[in-house]
Amino acid sequence: MGKQTKIKAVFFDIDDTLFDSTTLAKMARMNAVKAMIESGLPLANVTQGYNLLMKIVNKYGSNYDKHFDKLLEILGCEWDPKIIAAGVVAYHDTKQAYLKPDPEVVPTLIALRDKGYKLGIISNGKSVKQWEKIIRLGLHHFFDIVVISEEVGSEKPDTKIFEVALKKLNVEPYEAVYVGDNLETDILGANKAGMISIRILKGKHKEGKPAGKMMKPRYSIKKLSDLLSILKKLDR
Amino acid sequence: MGKQTKIKAVFFDIDDTLFDSTTLAKMARMNAVKAMIESGLPLANVTQGYNLLMKIVNKYGSNYDKHFDKLLEILGCEWDPKIIAAGVVAYHDTKQAYLKPDPEVVPTLIALRDKGYKLGIISNGKSVKQWEKIIRLGLHHFFDIVVISEEVGSEKPDTKIFEVALKKLNVEPYEAVYVGDNLETDILGANKAGMISIRILKGKHKEGKPAGKMMKPRYSIKKLSDLLSILKKLDR
CATH class of the missing domain: 3.40.50.1000 (HAD superfamily/HAD-like)
Known part of the structure; x- marks a missing residue:
């Protein structure tokens, strides 16, 4: 047999x-965009920013380390370390919360x-x-x-x-x-x-x-x- | 007047x-060395590892991002991402705890x-x-x-x-x-x-x-x- x-x-x-890395990545990026908007990124809402960010992630790959810099660039903003740092902190805090x-x-x-x-x-x-x-x-x-x-x-x-x-x-x-x-x-x-x-x-x-x-x-x-x-x- | x-x-x-960045840096590096030893870094004790790490920090500057890689190199070890990651995780967790x-x-x-x-x-x-x-x-x-x-x-x-x-x-x-x-x-x-x-x-x-x-x-x-x-x- x-x-x-x-x-x-x-x-x-x-x-x-x-x-659940799909949820982690989504929530981390959403919260990053939210924090960046709160720090002055000129966007009407989080979804708009998230969609732009995903275009950048898809273009440059997920291991590229300048996603947030590119987001500012696309929006025609000057490089602003306060906005980028706000995104980085929110991204990492969310990542840690979901990395279970x-x-x-x-x-x-x-x-x-x-x-x-x-x-x-x-x-x-x-x-x-x-x-x-x-x-x-x-x-x-x-x-x-x-x-x-x-x-x-x-x-x-x-x-x-x-x-x-x-x-x-x-x-x-x-x-x-x-x-x-x-x-x-x-x-x-x-x-x-x-x-x-x-x-x-x-x-x-x-x-x-x-x-x-x-x-x-x-x-x-x-x-x-x-x-x-x-x-x-x-x-x- | x-x-x-x-x-x-x-x-x-x-x-x-x-x-208190002096305490933060010291505790983060101590805990990183401790975690690296637990993951297999061949060192007798944390103090020895900390002293070696400080030599590397002083030589390459605190913004250099390969301190732990250099520590393995100095000890004649092969590059080991498990040991390096253990150090990175412990370093960041300690940093967050002291960043108040x-x-x-x-x-x-x-x-x-x-x-x-x-x-x-x-x-x-x-x-x-x-x-x-x-x-x-x-x-x-x-x-x-x-x-x-x-x-x-x-x-x-x-x-x-x-x-x-x-x-x-x-x-x-x-x-x-x-x-x-x-x-x-x-x-x-x-x-x-x-x-x-x-x-x-x-x-x-x-x-x-x-x-x-x-x-x-x-x-x-x-x-x-x-x-x-x-x-x-x-x-x-």
Whole structure:
């Protein structure tokens, strides 16, 4: 009756998988714009400012560090450190308030460790920035390995970043599960690498449809704790 | 008896004048080193790490953003984003906890405004960074003007930065008081600009002795609220 494969490792994406990064980013940017308006940014309302800011974020990328400077520029304002600082303070305070793991995350990670699974993170981004999130989420003691694209020189959906992680834990792809929210990076990448892909329906990618067979997740879950029953099934 | 000069404006330094930046910097760095050791930095104790870190801060300046990377380098460690992120998180959390105005600051500023004085800040540093401090201290609504060296292109003790501030408030130097902790920047600069210099005995410069006549403060105070009696005397 089919070959018996024991799952040895469970890998996770960070953003919109372990915490609600879509809400965090939205609220942080809204509050930043609000604080900037209160400090003199000439805008009629927060929504108008938020939409302009999102155009800047999409154009320059989310790791660019002059979003607020650009917002002033677009509005034809002189550079004003008071307005920029008001935005920075509000952004960071909001970020910290929302940088909490989703409620089922810690119990699920504990249950997985109790059952003997190795746990890892495979994430795209800047290493220090991603580690800051893991530490602020209070999750840094749960993972056996953390692999971030900046250090590997390979980004999801490339298979290399998944292979580096598998090798570090000495696990074959078919012995590993990967959980993420993004079809184009997480699911496509895990499938290409030969891992068991699990899509978590969260955040801004929740409504997306797979563009092709390789983007189809093996399983879909609504919350992280649903993982436990899937693993039970896979190990039967 | 003597000419009657009404004081119109009171200017302030920020660090170690409005808040205890010496303690903040020390505790933030100590806690950063502690967190880095807990994350694997090979050091026998926090003091050893703190002393190494201070050598790096003194060599590269306090606005350099790779202090922790350099600390790993000096210790012969590979670059480790987990250790660096642990330091960054502890540093920022400690900084926020200590970024509070000294207890007498807000009542003193309110009393000064009630008496009709114009209030200003004259500070060396990066504009957004200094504004972030002012906002986090909750003092941004008290000041009529804030002049920071990055925008003026002149640093204390140069007279230009003082002159820019005086001009903005349309005040003559002899109608203005400047309060700061540092003899070499605050007091020398205010004296050269012809303002009434007041030294506040706080922070790491507390024990310093004036090197020459131009570094001698007109008055010395122990806490900001002592300003009120000096101004009373000056206006008599």
